Amino acid sequence: EAQRVRRNQLELIIQKTTEKKVPAVFSYDVKQYLRSDEGHDIEAYLKENHSSTRLSSKRLTNKIRTNKEMASFINNLRNIGSSTDHLDYSCVTIEYFNEMDELKKYFEFLQRNDWTTLKFTSSQYSPDPYDSLSGMGIKNAHDVIGQEFSKVAFVMDNNFKYVGNRLAAREGYYSAEGMLYQIITRVVDELKIVVLNNPSLYLKLLEIKARG
Numbered sequence: 001e002a003q004r005v006r007r008n009q010l011e012l013i014i015q016k017t018t019e020k021k022v023p024a025v026f027s028y029d030v031k032q033y034l035r036s037d038e039g040h041d042i043e044a045y046l047k048e049n050h051s052s053t054r055l056s057s058k059r060l061t062n063k064i065r066t067n068k069e070m071a072s073f074i075n076n077l078r079n080i081g082s083s084t085d086h087l088d089y090s091c092v093t094i095e096y097f098n099e100m101d102e103l104k105k106y107f108e109f110l111q112r113n114d115w116t117t118l119k120f121t122s123s124q125y126s127p128d129p130y131d132s133l134s135g136m137g138i139k140n141a142h143d144v145i146g147q148e149f150s151k152v153a154f155v156m157d158n159n160f161k162y163v164g165n166r167l168a169a170r171e172g173y174y175s176a177e178g179m180l181y182q183i184i185t186r187v188v189d190e191l192k193i194v195v196l197n198n199p200s201l202y203l204k205l206l207e208i209k210a211r212g
Contacts (some may be wrong), residue, residue, distance in 0.1 A: 002028035002042055010042070014050060067091070070191060074184050076208045080165035086211065093192045094205045100132075103155065103196055107136055115192065116149040118183045123173030129159050130172050133196075141179035144186050153192035154183050162204050 005013070005026075017024045026042045043057050068085070073092050075083040097103040107117050119137030122128035136155045159170040160180075169176035184191065195202040 002026040005042070007045075010045065014046075014053070067189075070187060073191070073208065076211060077184065077205075078167050078181070080162070080204070080208060089209050089211070091190050092209055093190075094202065094209055095192065095194045096199075096202050097194060098197050100196065103194065104135060106194070107153070107155075110153050110192070111138060115151045115153045116186075118144060118152055118154045118186065120172070120176065120179045120183075121174050126173070128172040129170045130176070133157060141174070141182045145182065147186060148188050149186055150188050151190040151192070152183070152187040153194060155194045155196050156198065156201060156205075157196040158198045158201075160198065160201055162201070 013024060028042060043055060046053050046055060069087040069089060069091050072083040072085045072087045073089050095106075097106065111117055116139070117137040119133050119135075119140050120130040121140040121142050122130040122134055133155050159176065161168055167177075167180075169180060193205060195205065
């Protein structure tokens with residue numbers, strides 16, 4: 001999770017590894033971030049600020065944790081049309097609810113049936129756009145860093161919309177887009193997106209699923 005290392009921490013690591021003459025290995029994904037000041041590209045930073053440092057980089061594909069169908073769907077979820085593989089998206093289900101009380105009962109049902117329900121982390125210090133979804137999950141985006149689950153369900157409400165083909169999210173204390181990416185990349189086998197009282201978003205998601 002080196003994309004979360006702060007600049008002063010990174011500089012200290014570089015200083016110590018140089019002094020001790022030992023190699024340092026940074027493993028990171030610039031898309032995995034939860035705050036706007038995270039998501040650092042370590043390789044680019046070193047090239048710009050420590051050009052004499054000897055670098056070797058290896059890039060992993062997006063299919064390490066997810067199957068190729070899930071990876072394709074996730075790409076299209078974030079930016080419609082970014083994946084043109086036309087794979088089978090039967091591993092993804094899209095559902096719709098108008099009422100919060102009914103949705104809570106449904107999530108309790110999912111949890112009893114081996115689904116991991118995840119939610120967006122809201123602020124502990126001030127009102128947050130994602131407070132209304134605080135009860136919609138047993139774990140939040142911060143709880144599941146580095147973990148993976150067979151079946152994941154989560155809620156999207158009117159904090160989300162598509163601007164053109166790109167998914168946009170209302171920002172809270174933490175980065176909503178970063179938390180969304182964190183949540184959807186925890187899944188291995190099945191993903192369930194439940195839309196709460198946002199028909200235009202629901203139709204867009206159905207459109208994406210139909211691309212499979």
